[in-house]
Amino acid sequence: MFTDIARVMSQEFSGKEVSVRGWIWRTRGSGKIVFPTVRDHSGVIQVTVKKGNVPDGQFEGALKALIESSVEITGTLKADDRAPGGFEIQATGFRVVGFADAYPIQKDQSEEWLRENRHLWIRSRRMVAIMKVRHTVVGAIHRFFRENGYYEFDPPILQPNQCEGGSTLFEVKYYDMQTYLSQTWQLYAEAGIFALGKIYDMAPTFRAEKSKTSRHLCEFWMAEMEAAWMELPEVTEVAKAEVKFIISEVLKNNREDLALLERDVSKLEICLEKPFPTITYTEGLELLKKDGMMVEWGKDLRTLEEEGIMKHFDTPVVVTHYPKEIMAFYKPVDEKAAAPGPVAKCFDMLAPECGIEIVGGSERDTSIAELTKYLEKDGxxxxxxxxxxxxxKYGSVPHSGYGVGVERLIQWICGLENIKDAIAFPRTSTRITP
RNA sequence: GCCGUUGUAGCUCAGACUGGUGGAGCGGCUGACUGUUAAUCAGCAGGCCUCAGGUUCAAAUCCUGACAACGGCGCCA
Structure with a gap:
């Protein structure tokens, strides 16, 4: 019977015999005593292996075993101030299951080296904490939609057309035809709502943009929803509720992980206490103007400007009604909106602190004439x-949808400098391995 | 696509300006040590200085050109 390390480290087991298994985290020793610390998914504990307390062969093994050797340990749990964490196992049995070669990852590590050795780096406490948060985020997305009457609806990943005008697609040879990897489920989702009403999914998304930034991946996961009978004001509220729910789940389940990541949790807590504001693109420009940042109406907001807007807020903010000219063909013009030019029934949600876009969505145009006009305009x-x-043509209804960039959300929640750490094996324009 | 930075030991980096026998720390190996916290101490091994040209008696170092990685911008989630 093996017990998780985090569970073993308590008064409950003090003085009792315990068995744990895991991997050597750090180790140091002298001729007669060895102090390996051992980790598993749950935590790290120090083990003391004294010559004479374990069979001689096992002591030799403990001396020789390098970092990341896999081990099974039996011994007595003791509270001891000299041990990191306050508890240690005084071993009576120390079995090396697999000796490790010299571990490539040491104290001096470059970002590049860690990415080269990603298959090993994901064992680090930092990556483990992030992956646990990710687990909560993904679970929360499924729960949120299922508990609010949405069906899961899975689109094809191989798709014949592009959707977001201008974005670059990965081409795939499909027998003797050419097809593309999905960059959104949207066209298929719009078909799905006529069958299921309200739908969602979470799926890999591919963008062949040569973006070398801390917030872009070529392969990422997008959680999307689409709903019949829903117009812009309502869909923005669904997005806000979803993000709030995800944050509440993370705060409920991942306090220790956020602490390990040195995340200021108060920045997340405030997002549960306050409503997320909704402003228009035009109002956003006015906020920037106050700060001396002049942006010509009609230009898309750049990273710098999004950061500028978010300086005024401490929760996520929904920005609606961007100029139609710079929006994708399927985002309809809002005839009633007051603005210097035609604007679309669309929105982004920007995250506080970093200013990154975590959600993008819109109402969908139902006019064949309009869609045709803007498709042709995009070539x-x-x-x-x-x-x-x-x-x-067959029973059209008003409908809306949006997509959440799962890694971007995780990046903000965990306070990560780089989105590449929000996924175990990031895919970028310059790296496909490991 | 544009701009910038960097390529030297398994890893992290000095050395380059001012050309002249390639260095340190970490890690590995060998040995010492019965309470270590990034243990300590002594020793050993380890190199196509990214690649290709050029200048020179002589190039890690100077010049030219590739390639790669990283970062910023644009685009987007």
């Missing part, structure tokens, strides 16, 4: 969108 052939147009 697209509307004939390639026949099924999408069909949806407007």
């Amino acid at each position: 697209e052939n509307p004939a390639n969108y026949q099924f999408y147009m069909d949806l407007r």
